[in-house]
Amino acid sequence: MENPPVTGDLTAPAPVKEILQKACYDCHSNETRLKWFDHISPGIWLVASDVQHARGAMNFSNWDKLSKDQQKAKLFESLNQATFGTMPPAQYTALHPSAKLTAQDIAVLKEYLATQIPKTEPTPQRAATADNQFATWTHGAAANDVQPSPNGIDYIADYKNWETISSSDRPDTGTMKIITGNDIAIKAVREHKTNPWPDGAILAKLQYEASADANGTVHNGVFKQVGFMVKDSKKYSKTQGWGYAKWNGTKLEQPYKDASFATECVNCHAPMHDSDFVFTNGIDFSAGPLGAPSKSDLVNKAASLPKTPLFDTHGWKVITSFTDRSHGTTYMLFGNDSAAQAARAGQTTYPQGAVLSLVAWKSAEDENWFGATVPGALQSVEQVTFSTEHPTYDRYDGPALNKAPADPAAADARVAYIVQQRASIMP
Template sequence: MLSFITKKWHAALAVGALAAVGLQFVRPALDNPPVTGDLTAPDHVEEILRRACYDCHSNETRLTWFDQISPAIWLVAADVKSARSVLNFSYWEQLSMDQRKAKLFEGLNQATFETMPPAKYTALHPSAKLTANDIAVLKNYLATLIPKPVPNAEKTATGDVQYVAWTHAIGSAKDVRPSANDLVFMPEYKDWAPISITDRPDQGAMKVITGNDVAVKAVRDRQTNPWPDGAVLAKMQFEALTDAHGTTRTGEFKQVAFMIKDSKKYASTQGWGYARWKGLQLEPGDKDPSFTMECVNCHAPMHDYDFVFTNAIDLSAKPQPFIKPARSDTRNVLGSLTESTQFDSRDWKVMAAFVERTPNTMSMLFGNDAAVKAGRAGHAHYPPGAVLSFVTWKSQEDDHWFGAYIPGGVQSVERVTFSTAGVNYDRFEGSAFEKRTADPATEMKRISYIADQRASVMP
């Protein structure tokens, strides 16, 4: 009996061995097509990228002996094909200068959060693992690719033309087509409460993030990891325009992108649905549903933050002029201001955003309904009942994206109130946000500056 069982095991092993040998003759194709245009970078930077990235992200894939054994070769071939579709250094010349820079910054972000190269790859290919020094070298190189903001007459003129068309409802989209993955445009995004802003010098862009009521409540309750189902975040992207005084403001409207949380409906894309619309006509930004994988790949480093880059304002730490807290929380400056002004900060709507790189501050212009209606219509004067608020933060580096900046601590809140009796100006600043007074000339100068800021285009 034992002899019979032994013979069966030997036969099974023989069959298995023959199958394994036969499997080596059934292999997926993994070719290295010709390199048509390679990355141009300093030698020490290129060495790092070649060592860590090129085996998957180029046509110069080098396979080890164990990579070539079936069934491993099947997994390797699939990974390389997928990686090349996202980024292929061998076709570098096919990308525009902006696309090249965007790919490098995204790659650095993936490396910083150790999403790339994948741990399963570096476990077998330890030379590809990036060291802290490698990351520092890449950061130093990419820092040289961030242009210094300077006035640009052509971009300013383009923004001016778009602004006139928008305020006169010329060319604005009436019926917006759904995205390629059938998500419906949400025009109310512009009236949602603000969540944050981001300064992106690497893109020459400024971004304003708003959220629907579900998202706002999640921020207020500090329940954003994970975000609740039903939360929607809208990220507006604008051309960053710098004037002769060094102030950067929102210029031409480029696009608005949405993230919609539904853990069941969008389970295949990490619980989030993605869509974007571009330009004043709000054309769907993508031709087919496969674009969502681009979003998923980009957001992968944020897996510990429910795949969201935005640093939502932490209401528990410092006074934050975004969302009115519970009345018991007296640390929020707008919570205390609301008591005396009867201007509920929950009704504030974004009108514009600004960056002062000296002295490193970020500001946003908010308005109540009367102010927003007048400002978005391009009116030169605000009607009685309109209220503007100009909030300034200390700028800080965004630890979720190299080269980006986000709001830090609040420095001041300035309020301009229009009435039949005239215009009133208030300023609050300091650790306790005391009301500060200034001489009439200074107040008039600030009133004029704040009232003269035009609303950002939000179609």
């Protein structure tokens, strides 16, 4: 088979380049070096097909054709594939043992990619762009007549009213994510029946540009896209039982790419084959105040969504999420129907009967994606109830959710902080 010209190779430190060359370049570059037995028919036909497919997914010899963000995303995806042993494929390394990656190789790649994670700095222009997008969204100039994705999946506007699956902070891509699920998905999470997920389960993933404030807390900034994973083991049998669709921007006029992008999604989710191709099985919906569940129950050291003595957050809507990276804390702000409606309308005051719940977890390393964090052990729940002219504030601390002593001055400051949190855009 022919090797096309190299137009722009990857630039990386020598140890990193050597690892990628031995493990990846025979398939993912124009520098393929076949063994003598690879040339024997009909094996050569299979090899040629595999190499062509691999080059289409990622080609280090055409690295210059990718943007800097795309290059970084490909490298982090490659590390994820290598960490879980998806790449190089076992059937390849069986005949090409020199391509196998060692634990030391993985460590070298992680050390290098850790240097490629940018620090999210406060940017007034980025914050202003997010503010303008939010103002436009609250005035109704959002999604209308959204077209189905090329593979026939319809846009599902009600995802914003679904319960929360989880959230994540992805410094490698400079993004923040919120994941919600329909009733079938939430029932599966509650009952720990997500491997496999039942047919009819739908997961929605919202992606935002990470935006840091002056204190270094990272919030959901500009809305980037919403994507769906739809479980139908028969209809989507060619893509491991899941259908994929994405729409970009707040107006969502056009779906993401074309029908072939589902292959891109399948390739990215391939390492999760042991958990039905889903990166997180989400929040633990078990009753009562709980700390972080065991890994035997959930995939991602996922968070617990607690009950306090005064109310139950199950069924509530997520308003926003943010991360205090300096203190390693992940937050999600929930509200009952009236609170969520007011927040999403951009109101600065909340009506009587509205209740807000700010839940804090210790940020945990995402075991399924290097550099990302997800909610870990429960730290606290703060609730603000608007039942009188002056809202009431209660705080519960620790996995046991022990009620904290009253401190009026601290309570007023926390109420002001919680109330001023802006809703994340959900077109």
